[in-house]
Each structure stands twice: as C-alpha cells, then as structure tokens.
Amino acid sequence: QVPLVESGGGLVQPGGSLKLSCAASGVIFSINAMGWYRQAPGKQRELVASGGTGGIINYADSVKGRFTISRDNAKNTVFLQMNSLKPEDTAVYYCKADGVTFLHWDGTRRRSDYWGQGTQVTVSS
Numbered sequence: 001q002v003p004l005v006e007s008g009g010g011l012v013q014p015g016g017s018l019k020l021s022c023a024a025s026g027v028i029f030s031i032n033a034m035g036w037y038r039q040a041p042g043k044q045r046e047l048v049a050s051g052g053t054g055g056i057i058n059y060a061d062s063v064k065g066r067f068t069i070s071r072d073n074a075k076n077t078v079f080l081q082m083n084s085l086k087p088e089d090t091a092v093y094y095c096k097a098d099g100v101t102f103l104h105w106d107g108t109r110r111r112s113d114y115w116g117q118g119t120q121v122t123v124s125s
Contacts, residue, residue: 001026002024002025002028003025004023004095004097004115004116005023005025005116006021007021010120012123014087014124014125017084017085018085018121020079020093020119021077022077022097023076024076024077026102028102029103030100031073031097032052032099032100033050034050034051034071035048035050035058035078035098036048036093036094037094039091039118040092048093049068049069050096053073057069062088063089066085069081076097085123090123092121093121094115096114097113099111100112
C-alpha cells in the first residue's frame with residue numbers, strides 16, 4: 001500500500017488562494033502521473049488537473065488560468081496552487097497517483113493506482 005497524505009484545504013473568501021499538497025509515502029520507484037480531482041455535493045467526481053512524467057499537463061476548462069499543478073518527483077509530492085477562487089470551486093479535493101511502482105511488504109515490486117482521503121475546500125464570504 002502507498003498512502004497519499006493531503007493537506008492545505010480550508011475556508012477561503014472568493015478571490016482568495018489556497019495551496020494543496022499530496023505526498024505519497026513508502027518505498028516508491030516511480031509514479032506515472034499525479035493529479036487532483038474534486039467532488040462537490042450531489043455531483044460526480046471530476047478531474048481538476050493532472051501531470052505525467054512526460055510533462056503533459058491537463059486542466060479542467062473551469063480552472064485554466066487560475067490553478068497550477070506542480071510535482072516534486074524526488075519527494076513523490078504533487079501540489080495544486082489555486083488562485084482567484086470562486087464559490088463553485090467548493091468541493092472535496094482528492095489526490096490521485098497513477099501507475100505507482102513500489103516495494104510491497106512481502107519484498108516484491110508491485111504497481112497500482114491510489115487515491116488520497118480528500119481535503120475540503122470551501123470558498124465562501
């Protein structure tokens with residue numbers, strides 16, 4: 001197992017900024033892609049931003065120009081800088097790591113995808 005630990009959520013006023021962090025722990029050899037999804041009440045989970053090792057980055061149209069995803073590959077960490085936040089950005093934000101190759105407790109090398117536990121972002125005055 002590879003726990004993903006998220007931090008940085010909270011309450012912010014419209015127009016404000018927050019920075020989310022997500023760190024993968026364990027003996028990790030590589031991660032293909034890391035990204036952020038969000039789920040608002042009564043809505044389906046949607047992609048916010050993702051970044052692969054090849055440098056390809058994708059953003060949801062609704063956050064382009066306001067959010068920036070970045071990675072620290074040496075620390076297996078992904079960040080989401082969120083600026084000019086709007087009330088419609090309110091949601092639980094989830095980190096996801098795709099194609100994680102890691103050392104299993106039984107000594108074998110394994111590969112899987114993982115989700116974080118989610119962090120609440122509330123944009124309200």
